[in-house]
Amino acid sequence: MLAAVYHGRRDVRIQEWPDPPAPGAKELQLEIERASICGTDVEEFVSGPHLIPIDAPHPASGHVGPLVLGHEMVGRVVAVGSEVTGFTIGDVVVPGSGVSCGTCQWCRAGRTNLCASYFTLGLHADGGLAERVNVPARISRSVGACPVDVAIMAQPLAVALHAVRGTGAEPGASVAVIGLGGIGSLAVAAFTARGIDTIAVDISPGRLETAGRSGASLLIDASREDAVAAIRRATGGIGADIVLETAGTPKSLETAMKAVSRGGHIRLVGLHRDPSPLNLTRLVLDEIQLSTSKVHICDQDLPEALAMLHDHPQIAATSIGAVIDLADVVPDGLVRMADGKATGKIVVKF
CATH class of the missing domain: 3.90.180.10 (Medium-chain alcohol dehydrogenases, catalytic domain)
Incomplete structure (x- = not known):
């Protein structure tokens, strides 16, 4: 073969x-x-x-x-x-x-x-x-009634759903997704399907366009403007309740740390190959929750992904x-x- x-x-x-x-x-x-x-x-x-x-x-x-x-x-x-x-x-x-x-x-x-x-x-x-x-x-x-051209997105969507579920986000929360590769853009779609508005951040105009079609309410090109300032402007100056970081770079982690609100939640999905600085003092003093997300749990996330693709x-x-x-x-x-x-x-x- x-x-x-x-x-x-x-x-x-x-x-x-x-x-x-x-x-x-x-x-x-x-x-x-x-x-x-x-x-x-x-x-x-x-x-x-x-x-x-x-x-x-x-x-x-x-x-x-x-x-x-x-x-x-x-x-x-x-x-x-x-x-x-x-x-x-x-x-x-x-x-x-x-x-x-x-x-x-x-x-x-x-x-x-x-x-x-x-x-x-x-x-x-x-x-x-x-x-x-x-x-x-x-x-x-x-795959049930899902055509193969739709079902092919089930596994990556399951990864995104596992990350999204772990944020605990509900409608009304302010959510920023940093990094709009395959998982990031699908996370935007997953938040949208749950009735949650998202701020989408990337340096690629093409990826930002995809995130917009996936339902992002605000697109921020971090190569053209200060992403932290833009997120804070969009959230009344307080920062996002939830930041999902999928890019796996020191810069994206720094942006997440500066853009999250007091008492907020940063969820890391991207793999960080290089060491990244982390302001632990701010995490403690502002009670910021930091969590991570690894791939998916098959029994939970794959059936939900297939159902979501069937409906959307x-x-x-x-x-x-x-x-x-x-x-x-x-x-x-x-x-x-x-x-x-x-x-x-x-x-x-x-």
């Missing part, structure tokens, strides 16, 4: 790759219909490997060496493991990206994203940028910037995103 295989920094090849074996007892084998490219894939391409186990086996998945990318996918079931129930050949499903053990203390508490043996398809084991892949049935959900299919139409073929994943996907030329999610059609 053909697959997009990661070999190292700036080295992703569209090549023949062995077909997956017959699915394990608790697995499904999917024939991929749609996949999409995530910012994490781009980071691995540009400056990795950070997460991909090229040189040493991953402690949970056991994988080592070149790896098929892709943790956002929709596929049709073509084979079912012997112990799987609830799925039949021909079903169209979305798998969650993270594989958890189901037995550790975090899994038993329902926090499967913190599993002691957690690993991610497409980063720690072969993923969905290929014609076929095996996935655990336990993390897969039927325009979320997918607004978020998708281009649809490409597998053969074009490197020039029209990874490189385009790395160069900042993509204004929406890039979907791969099989």
Whole structure:
């Protein structure tokens, strides 16, 4: 089969790759219909490997060496493991990206994203940028009435929903989203679907335009104006009740710290590769809550994402910037995103 295989920094090849074996007892084998490219894939391409186990086996998945990318996918079931129930050949499903053990203390508490043996398809084991892949049935959900071109947004939307849920935001709260990549723009859409107005901040006019179509009530181009001052003006001088930070840069964290109100809540989603200064004195004296959000909890977030996409299919139409073929994943996907030329999610059609 053909697959997009990661070999190292700036080295992703569209090549023949062995077909997956017959699915394990608790697995499904999917024939991929749609996949999409995530910012994490781009980071691995540009400056990795950070997460991909090229040189040493991953402690949970056991994988080592070149790896098929892709943790956002929709596929049709073509084979079912012997112990799987609830799925039949021909079903169209979305798998969650993270594989958890189901037995550790975090899994038993329902926090499967913190599993002691957690690993991610497409980063720690072969993923969905290929014609076929095996996935655990336990993390897969039927797309129901969602068309595949809508359902492809379910996994990234689940990540956004997990972050949004953790803010505790309700209608009437002032919310700022800093960073409008794939997750940031979907967070704007998720807040909008819950009746919550958002202030959207980025340095890309294209991303700001997407956030506007996703329902943001105010767009701030941080390359042209002082984002902190603009947020404070929009909130009567007091700052935002909630700031969702998805960019993962020292500057975005600094903006979040200065733009949040007293007693407010900063929720971090972006991965910070470099150390960032943090004004702990202000956190304490102003009782600012700081929390983090990691991927999604499959049982909670994936069904909600599919339901939201069913009710609001325009979320997918607004978020998708281009649809490409597998053969074009490197020039029209990874490189385009790395160069900042993509204004929406890039979907791969099989």
